[in-house]
Amino acid sequence: MVTLTALEAELLEVAGAVPDPELPVLTLHELGVLRAVHVRAEDSVEVELTPTYTGCPAIEAMSLDIERALHKHGIRQVSVRTVLSPAWSTDDISAEGRRKLREFGIAPPRARDACEPLLIELGPTRTTDPVRCPHCGSADTELLSRFSSTACKALRRCLSCREPFDHFKEL
Amino acid sequence: MTVAVATTAALALGDDALVLSHRLGEWAGHAPVLEEEVALANIALDLLGQARVLLSMAGDEDELAYLREERAFRNLQLVEQPNGDFAHTVVRQLYFSTYQHLLHARLATGDGPFAPLAAKAVKEVAYHRDHAEQWTLRLGDGTDASHERMQRACEALWRFTGEMFRPVEGLDVDARALETVWLESVTGVLSRATLTVPEGPRSGAWTAGAGRQGVHTEPFGRMLAEMQHLHRSHPGASW
Ligand SMILES: [Zn+2]
Numbered sequence: 001m002v003t004l005t006a007l008e009a010e011l012l013e014v015a016g017a018v019p020d021p022e023l024p025v026l027t028l029h030e031l032g033v034l035r036a037v038h039v040r041a042e043d044s045v046e047v048e049l050t051p052t053y054t055g056c057p058a059i060e061a062m063s064l065d066i067e068r069a070l071h072k073h074g075i076r077q078v079s080v081r082t083v084l085s086p087a088w089s090t091d092d093i094s095a096e097g098r099r100k101l102r103e104f105g106i107a108p109p110r111a112r113d114a115c116e117p118l119l120i121e122l123g124p125t126r127t128t129d130p131v132r133c134p135h136c137g138s139a140d141t142e143l144l145s146r147f148s149s150t151a152c153k154a155l156r157r158c159l160s161c162r163e164p165f166d167h168f169k170e171l
Numbered sequence: 172m173t174v175a176v177a178t179t180a181a182l183a184l185g186d187d188a189l190v191l192s193h194r195l196g197e198w199a200g201h202a203p204v205l206e207e208e209v210a211l212a213n214i215a216l217d218l219l220g221q222a223r224v225l226l227s228m229a230g231d232e233d234e235l236a237y238l239r240e241e242r243a244f245r246n247l248q249l250v251e252q253p254n255g256d257f258a259h260t261v262v263r264q265l266y267f268s269t270y271q272h273l274l275h276a277r278l279a280t281g282d283g284p285f286a287p288l289a290a291k292a293v294k295e296v297a298y299h300r301d302h303a304e305q306w307t308l309r310l311g312d313g314t315d316a317s318h319e320r321m322q323r324a325c326e327a328l329w330r331f332t333g334e335m336f337r338p339v340e341g342l343d344v345d346a347r348a349l350e351t352v353w354l355e356s357v358t359g360v361l362s363r364a365t366l367t368v369p370e371g372p373r374s375g376a377w378t379a380g381a382g383r384q385g386v387h388t389e390p391f392g393r394m395l396a397e398m399q400h401l402h403r404s405h406p407g408a409s410w
Contacts, residue, residue, distance in 0.1 A: 054224060055220020089294075147206075147213040150213070151217055151295075
C-alpha cells in the first residue's frame with residue numbers, strides 16, 4: 001500500500017470528483033480510472049489515469065477536465081499521464097458507481113468471476129449470472145447487439161417490461 | 172531485447188491494427204443494418220486505440236500513419252484486403268480476430284514490452300472474435316445465398332492466412348503452436364457454420380509472407396492514398 005500525503009489524498013478526491021465525460025452520472029473515482037496523484041513540487045502535480053478501452057476517445061476530455069479541476073484547486077502545474085498497466089477492468093467500478101448506473105437505466109457489469117469468461121463457447125447465453133433489466137429488475141432479458149452507442153456497452157431488451165436498455169459489458 | 176527488435180514487432184502489430192481499423196471504418200454509412208454499423212465502428216475504434224499505442228512505441232504515431240510510403244508498412248496482407256461484401260468482411264474478421272486474440276493472450280503473460288497493451292487488447296479482441304464467430308454461424312448456416320457468399324469469402328481469403336504464422340522479430344511467441352490452435356478454432360467455427368474449410372495453400376508463391384516485408388497487394392495503395400490524403404495536403408492540420 002502506498003502512503004498518501006494528506007495533500008495527495010485531498011487532490012485525489014478533487015480529481016476523482018470529476019464526472020466522466022461520456023457517462024456524467026459517474027465520477028472518475030467511481031469509474032475506477034484514476035490511479036494516482038503524485039505531488040512533485042509545491043504546486044506541481046502528476047496524475048495517473050488509465051483508459052477503460054485502449055481506444056476510448058473520452059480519455060483526452062478526462063485529462064483536460066482533471067487539469068481544470070486541479071488548477072481551480074490552486075495547483076499551477078498539472079500533468080496527466082496515461083498508464084495501461086495494470087489493465088482497467090469493469091470490476092474497478094465501485095459499488096456506488098454500479099448503483100448509479102442502474103438508476104440511470106444502464107445495467108451494470110457483473111462481477112467478472114460471477115460470469116464465465118466470454119470465450120469462446122459458441123451458442124446462446126453462457127453466463128451463470130443473468131443481466132438484469134435496470135428498469136424492472138427482471139432476469140429475463142435478451143441480447144440485441146454486442147456493441148451499442150459506445151464500445152463499452154451492449155444493447156439488450158427486457159422480455160418482461162419490453163424496454164430496451166444498455167448493458168455495461170464486462171471487460 | 173533491443174529497442175530495434177521491439178520496433179519491428181511494434182510496427183507489424185501496429186500496422187495490422189491501423190489498416191484493419193481503416194478498412195472497417197469504410198463501412199460507415201454502408202453496413203447492412205444500423206446495429207452492425209455501430210458494431211464495426213466500435214471494433215475499428217478499439218483497433219485504432221491499439222494502433223496508437225503500438226505505433227507510439229515505434230516512433231511518432233502521426234508520422235508513421237500518414238507519412239510512410241506503401242513499402243514501409245508492415246501489416247499482413249490479410250487486413251488490407253478490401254471489404255468486399257459483408258460475408259468477406261466477416262470472414263476477414265474471423266481469420267484475423269482469432270489470430271489477434273490468441274496472440275495477445277500469449278503476449279499478455281510474461282513481462283515483454285507488449286504485455287501491458289496485450290493485457291488490455293486481449294479483452295477487447297475477445298468481443299471482436301465473438302462478434303465474428305456469431306456472424307459466421309448465422310450466415311454460414313443461414314440461407315443458400317448467405318452460405319454461398321460465406322464459402323466464397325472463406326476460399327478467397329484463405330491464402331492470406333499463412334502469413335500470420337511467420338515469426339516476427341521481437342515477438343516472443345511460438346508461431347507454430349499459435350497456428351495449431353488457430354486452425355483448430357477456425358475449423359471448429361466453420362464446421363459448425365456448415366462451411367467447408369478451404370483446402371488450398373495458405374500462402375501463394377508470389378505473396379508468401381510479403382506484407383511484413385513491405386510488399387502489398389494492389390488495393391492497399393488506393394486505401395493508403397485515401398487515408399493519407401488529408402494529412403499530406405494539409406501538413407499539421409488539426410481539428
Ligand atoms: Zn424490464
